[in-house]
Amino acid sequence: MPKSASPGLQASVHMQRSEGNSSIEDQKPKLVDGGTKNDSHAIHVEHSPRRTLSSSTLAGSDDALDAFADEEEGHELQELIQNEDKESDLSNQEEGHQKRRRRQISWTEHEERIIMRKLDRRLVMFLALLYLLSFLDRSRQDIGNALIAGLPESLSLKDSQTSWILTSFYITYILFEWMTLCYRIFRSSTYIPLCVFFWGLIASLQSLVPNYPTLIVLRLLLGITEAAFGPGVPFYLSQFFRPDELAYRVGIFISAAPLANSFASSLAWGIVLLSQKSRIITPWRALFLIEGFPSLFVALWAWYIIPDSPSTTFFLTPRERHIATLRLPKASHKRSISFRELMITLCSFTPWLTALMFLFTNICFSSLPIFMPTILENSLGFSALSSQILAAPPYLLSFVLLLPITRLSDLLRMRAVPIMLLGLLASASYLGIAILAYISPASYLSIVFRYVLIFPVAVGLFSVVTLIITWTLNNQSSETGKGTGMAVLNLVGQCGPLIGVRAFPKSDEPGYVKGMGICALAMLAVVVFAASLGIVLKKRNEAMDRLKGSSEAQGRSKGQEREWRYII
Numbered sequence: 001m002p003k004s005a006s007p008g009l010q011a012s013v014h015m016q017r018s019e020g021n022s023s024i025e026d027q028k029p030k031l032v033d034g035g036t037k038n039d040s041h042a043i044h045v046e047h048s049p050r051r052t053l054s055s056s057t058l059a060g061s062d063d064a065l066d067a068f069a070d071e072e073e074g075h076e077l078q079e080l081i082q083n084e085d086k087e088s089d090l091s092n093q094e095e096g097h098q099k100r101r102r103r104q105i106s107w108t109e110h111e112e113r114i115i116m117r118k119l120d121r122r123l124v125m126f127l128a129l130l131y132l133l134s135f136l137d138r139s140r141q142d143i144g145n146a147l148i149a150g151l152p153e154s155l156s157l158k159d160s161q162t163s164w165i166l167t168s169f170y171i172t173y174i175l176f177e178w179m180t181l182c183y184r185i186f187r188s189s190t191y192i193p194l195c196v197f198f199w200g201l202i203a204s205l206q207s208l209v210p211n212y213p214t215l216i217v218l219r220l221l222l223g224i225t226e227a228a229f230g231p232g233v234p235f236y237l238s239q240f241f242r243p244d245e246l247a248y249r250v251g252i253f254i255s256a257a258p259l260a261n262s263f264a265s266s267l268a269w270g271i272v273l274l275s276q277k278s279r280i281i282t283p284w285r286a287l288f289l290i291e292g293f294p295s296l297f298v299a300l301w302a303w304y305i306i307p308d309s310p311s312t313t314f315f316l317t318p319r320e321r322h323i324a325t326l327r328l329p330k331a332s333h334k335r336s337i338s339f340r341e342l343m344i345t346l347c348s349f350t351p352w353l354t355a356l357m358f359l360f361t362n363i364c365f366s367s368l369p370i371f372m373p374t375i376l377e378n379s380l381g382f383s384a385l386s387s388q389i390l391a392a393p394p395y396l397l398s399f400v401l402l403l404p405i406t407r408l409s410d411l412l413r414m415r416a417v418p419i420m421l422l423g424l425l426a427s428a429s430y431l432g433i434a435i436l437a438y439i440s441p442a443s444y445l446s447i448v449f450r451y452v453l454i455f456p457v458a459v460g461l462f463s464v465v466t467l468i469i470t471w472t473l474n475n476q477s478s479e480t481g482k483g484t485g486m487a488v489l490n491l492v493g494q495c496g497p498l499i500g501v502r503a504f505p506k507s508d509e510p511g512y513v514k515g516m517g518i519c520a521l522a523m524l525a526v527v528v529f530a531a532s533l534g535i536v537l538k539k540r541n542e543a544m545d546r547l548k549g550s551s552e553a554q555g556r557s558k559g560q561e562r563e564w565r566y567i568i
Contacts, residue, residue, distance in 0.1 A: 200295025362496025416534025426460030
């Protein structure tokens with residue numbers, strides 16, 4: 001009678017059958033299927049450098065089992081099966097890692113608020129500082145002040161050459177908008193400081209230009225470095241904040257622009273005044289040097305401040321880093337680009353419609369900081385120094401109102417209606433300035449009212465720009481989609497300054513009626529596009545609700561997204 005197999009081996013055979021594994025590799029004798037009869041298999045022993053134990057042979061004859069029992073193979077078989085089970089578990093471990101962490105870690109709303117305050121103070125405010133420096137260095141501000149500080153006279157520039165100095169920056173700024181996707185490829189902690197360093201270096205070198213061609217080359221290079229940084233920052237912030245928290249944070253970031261304009265006007269006034277008295281350096285050269293050089297030092301600071309993601313934010317505790325990561329909708333933090341998501345975004349009309357809105361807004365947004373000192377001087381009759389001082393208050397009001405407006409937009413989860421209302425405000429103000437300039441350009445009341453109307457123009461423009469940028473990110477569900485949407489937004493939208501910088505030619509002095517009319521129509525077009533997109537997105541959400549069902553809509557946990565939806 002054949003000897004019975006050991007209990008350990010029988011248990012191992014049973015485990016192997018239940019797991020359904022096809023083979024187990026080892027350097028032991030190879031068991032080969034030799035046929036079946038009544039669900040039993042004859043088993044033969046062979047030798048080879050690489051041997052496999054088939055699961056179908058484990059129910060073989062008692063003689064074969066006896067051989068294994070004699071060699072104590074049951075213990076090794078059990079060990080191999082356990083190892084294979086571990087490998088199978090590892091394949092599913094990463095997939096379920098996020099869900100298990102959510103179950104294991106719970107947090108309070110108070111903890112979330114603490115994390116948000118830390119991110120706002122340490123990260124968002126620092127990015128706003130970088131944008132302030134960026135705005136000081138770009139053509140919207142430094143060139144605008146330099147034009148009335150002696151730049152055209154010093155380099156013997158013609159009116160057409162002045163326009164090309166303004167336009168050259170936007171040529172490369174538009175062509176390199178695709179660099180927004182670099183935020184998906186490179187580490188932000190390295191990429192952002194390098195951008196800051198190089199734009200500060202190039203902006204400072206403008207103070208040394210001897211002629212018009214050299215200045216054009218530097219403006220082209222400056223456009224590349226600024227395109228690499230600013231347009232991608234809202235996308236970078238979307239990796240730290242939920243969609244209904246993003247407008248306020250983008251608002252903090254964008255608010256640096258009106259602050260930079262008001263600060264730059266006051267700074268330019270002081271620099272020009274001191275340069276005229278000292279006569280050591282030409283005023284416009286001093287403007288470029290003093291406004292550009294600080295960025296070189298801040299770039300070193302950025303190297304230590306900027307994190308790559310919530311999980312690597314050094315000023316959060318380990319628990320806070322976990323919470324900051326888990327509270328966000330599911331997203332991939334891999335530094336890569338999904339070609340499929342990229343093509344889906346490019347084939348959708350949504351990013352193109354927001355890009356058109358951005359284009360028409362930028363016609364006004366880009367021209368206002370450049371030509372406001374000139375308009376105040378030539379149209380309203382103020383001196384050069386007085387024009388730079390009077391340009392500050394509209395920007396300060398924009399800075400004060402921008403954050404409450406974006407905060408309210410987040411709380412209401414609305415984008416279209418605020419954009420429409422603010423766009424109508426700016427359009428009506430531009431139209432009022434144009435009518436007053438056409439009817440009575442030189443009267444005292446006309447001058448006063450036209451200056452007052454600049455305030456709602458500035459408030460409307462900066463708020464609309466912020467909400468359009470945020471809306472673009474809200475309309476994309478994937479990280480690659482967000483990056484692609486921002487690239488499309490800026491690639492199309494930044495063509496607006498090419499029109500805006502030419503909307504106020506010197507020949508239209510003193511009222512600049514045509515430029516004001518163009519801006520009024522541009523903002524009216526933004527209102528129409530915002531209304532159209534809002535209607536389309538509302539219908540899409542309603543369609544998704546009908547498909548998903550109301551029961552699923554009530555099943556999500558607090559603070560987590562049930563399903564991605566458009567913010568209207």
